[in-house]
Amino acid sequence: MNTVFSNKTKTLDFWKIAAIIILLLAIVSRFYALGDRAVSHDEMTHAKFSWNLYTGQGFRHDPLMHGPLLFEATALFYFLFGVSDFTARIYAAMMGVALVMTPWLFQKWLGKRGALFASIMLLISPAITYYARYTRHDTPLMLTATLLLWNVLQYLDTGRSRWLYGMAVFFPLMYASKENAYIYTLIFLVLLAVPFFWQLFRVQWAQRKLITLLAVVAIVALLAGGAFVMSLTNAQVSEIEDTGNTAIANIAIPWWGRLALGIAFLFTLSAVPIIYSGVGAETLHSLRLFDVLMTLGTLTLPLGSAFLMKFVAGVDMSAFYPALMDVKFGAIPLNMTLAAFGTFAVVVALSIALGLWWDIKRWPIIALIHYSIFITLFSTFFTYGWGVMTGQIGGLAYWIAQQTENRGSQPWYYYAVIGPLYEYMPLLLSLAAGIWGGMRPILRLASPHPAPSKKQDTPKPLDLDLFFPLFLAGWAVMSWVAYSYAGEKMPWLFVHIALPHVLLAAWGLGQWLHELEWRDIAQRGWDPAAIVEGAPGVWKGGELIRADPENDRRHGKRTDARRIGTPGGSALRPGGNRAL
Numbered sequence: 001m002n003t004v005f006s007n008k009t010k011t012l013d014f015w016k017i018a019a020i021i022i023l024l025l026a027i028v029s030r031f032y033a034l035g036d037r038a039v040s041h042d043e044m045t046h047a048k049f050s051w052n053l054y055t056g057q058g059f060r061h062d063p064l065m066h067g068p069l070l071f072e073a074t075a076l077f078y079f080l081f082g083v084s085d086f087t088a089r090i091y092a093a094m095m096g097v098a099l100v101m102t103p104w105l106f107q108k109w110l111g112k113r114g115a116l117f118a119s120i121m122l123l124i125s126p127a128i129t130y131y132a133r134y135t136r137h138d139t140p141l142m143l144t145a146t147l148l149l150w151n152v153l154q155y156l157d158t159g160r161s162r163w164l165y166g167m168a169v170f171f172p173l174m175y176a177s178k179e180n181a182y183i184y185t186l187i188f189l190v191l192l193a194v195p196f197f198w199q200l201f202r203v204q205w206a207q208r209k210l211i212t213l214l215a216v217v218a219i220v221a222l223l224a225g226g227a228f229v230m231s232l233t234n235a236q237v238s239e240i241e242d243t244g245n246t247a248i249a250n251i252a253i254p255w256w257g258r259l260a261l262g263i264a265f266l267f268t269l270s271a272v273p274i275i276y277s278g279v280g281a282e283t284l285h286s287l288r289l290f291d292v293l294m295t296l297g298t299l300t301l302p303l304g305s306a307f308l309m310k311f312v313a314g315v316d317m318s319a320f321y322p323a324l325m326d327v328k329f330g331a332i333p334l335n336m337t338l339a340a341f342g343t344f345a346v347v348v349a350l351s352i353a354l355g356l357w358w359d360i361k362r363w364p365i366i367a368l369i370h371y372s373i374f375i376t377l378f379s380t381f382f383t384y385g386w387g388v389m390t391g392q393i394g395g396l397a398y399w400i401a402q403q404t405e406n407r408g409s410q411p412w413y414y415y416a417v418i419g420p421l422y423e424y425m426p427l428l429l430s431l432a433a434g435i436w437g438g439m440r441p442i443l444r445l446a447s448p449h450p451a452p453s454k455k456q457d458t459p460k461p462l463d464l465d466l467f468f469p470l471f472l473a474g475w476a477v478m479s480w481v482a483y484s485y486a487g488e489k490m491p492w493l494f495v496h497i498a499l500p501h502v503l504l505a506a507w508g509l510g511q512w513l514h515e516l517e518w519r520d521i522a523q524r525g526w527d528p529a530a531i532v533e534g535a536p537g538v539w540k541g542g543e544l545i546r547a548d549p550e551n552d553r554r555h556g557k558r559t560d561a562r563r564i565g566t567p568g569g570s571a572l573r574p575g576g577n578r579a580l
Contacts, residue, residue, distance in 0.1 A: 022101070023101060037133070046136070050071045050075045058384065059380045061384070070136075070140065074088055077091060092135055092140065093133055096132025096133070100119055102150070103116075106153070109465070110503070110506060110507050111507075113509065114506045114511070115510070116510075117505070126422040127423060127498055141184075144177055151164075151166035151167045152188070155291070156467075165365060167292070167295055167296065168299070168366040168369035169369060187474075187475055187478045189296060192292055196293060206277075208278075214278065218267075218271065225260070225264040228311070230257070231260065253311065258311055299351075301348075303392060305344045305392065306395075306396035309340045313340065315339050315343075317397050321397045378391035414489040415480065415494050423498045425505070427505075429508060430502075437472070469507050
């Protein structure tokens with residue numbers, strides 16, 4: 001008994017000691033000689049406007065300089081520690097330290113080993129480390145997006161409302177950091193919608209005839225969306241005479257492209273009442289993914305209103321955006337102003353209606369948390385009220401007008417060139433992990449005891465062990481697509497592609513090393529042949545782990561796969577002990 005207690009104590013001490021060491025290294029690597037490097041152009045701009053706020057000259061949100069949170073935090077550090085190059089970088093460095101430690105929050109899905117490897121890779125990542133010592137918004141954005149994902153997974157795992165409220169905290173912080181938040185939101189919503197519809201069609205529908213109607217609606221929405229994408233290829237771009245970062249352009253698409261987008265939007269919304277009537281209220285509300293999608297979706301709608309203004313209402317963003325920022329609408333046609341703000345009002349009303357329809361008790365709390373943070377930050381603590389409107393509309397409006405400017409003039413394959421130079425380790429390891437993670441559901445279906453195909457009256461909870469690596473793989477792939485398509489391609493944006501690769505690579509390493517017995521390695525040496533031969537057995541061992549909720553992945557116990565001698569345990573044991 002004493003030996004068991006001692007082993008458990010040593011195990012706990014090891015993980016605690018490892019986390020403390022990584023934390024100390026993160027602090028040193030992010031803060032050592034932080035003020036020594038010369039200040040870049042962007043850092044100078046961010047530091048100067050933070051200084052304006054610190055000295056009482058105020059600050060007005062401008063999408064050209066991204067979200068207001070960096071300036072407000074930097075002004076606070078000026079107040080606490082004085083003005084210097086060092087203090088101008090404290091906020092990014094602090095967020096960089098926190099980002100290194102976030103994998104420990106994901107131990108349920110990464111495992112302890114996976115969390116350790118993720119922290120190490122974030123610690124030594126050249127790109128992520130460099131921009132954690134840089135007065136830019138990217139590191140805070142990565143941190144808030146990661147914490148948003150953590151709250152999403154916790155809610156899917158536990159169903160507790162506090163995690164929905166947590167999403168309402170980190171969602172506005174993400175948008176107050178940088179407009180890349182739109183890309184994170186789109187990726188997260190798509191990757192959460194896919195398993196939601198998978199669950200939806202695996203339950204018994206109260207009105208089966210509505211399945212056909214939903215299929216028709218989905219097909220029409222997809223065709224209309226495709227027509228809109230085609231219209232973009234026929235768009236005419238008129239550039240506004242300007243230079244530098246303030247250059248914007250207007251994208252004029254054919255009338256049928258605007259009509260197609262409107263149809264796609266309306267048909268997508270119409271799917272909600274069809275699903276509600278077809279599946280039944282009780283079944284639909286028992287799906288935790290539905291709660292997450294409604295929370296994020298209703299908060300996203302007003303923030304995406306500029307997209308509908310431009311491509312449905314036909315608002316000229318190259319004219320409307322300057323009017324919005326200067327609060328001078330007399331210089332643009334009245335019908336454009338009415339179309340813009342009319343679209344915004346409709347979208348806000350739709351967001352409120354959907355939220356209250358979903359959950360009249362929890363949604364008001366979620367909205368109160370979200371908008372309290374959003375209004376406080378974008379109004380610069382209630383000193384510039386119009387900042388709330390520039391935050392809701394201006395961010396997306398500016399980057400729509402910026403898309404065709406292609407600042408930097410880098411080709412679409414830019415990240416494919418610079419990425420492997422700096423982040424080759426997570427890229428290579430995540431490729432193997434992504435293939436493995438994608439095979440796991442297929443192997444499960446092909447196992448001798450497949451899950452019953454009969455539809456259930458109540459939906460099964462989402463299998464997060466299967467979902468997590470697939471989500472990370474999808475996040476990585478969609479990040480490549482999104483940032484390669486975006487008009488502006490800069491080296492600091494690659495960190496947003498590297499992040500999901502780091503997490504996926506760490507998950508793969510954690511899964512593989514979970515099966516090894518390190519004591520045997522020290523005693524018998526490494527037998528690569530046994531590892532290769534036993535690799536298929538990792539799946540079977542993993543199935544036993546997932547079947548037992550008290551397994552060692554979540555509670556630190558020795559895996560049953562090794563004790564009973566499955567291929568996953570015995571074949572991977574160093575020294576080639578494969579006897580069953």
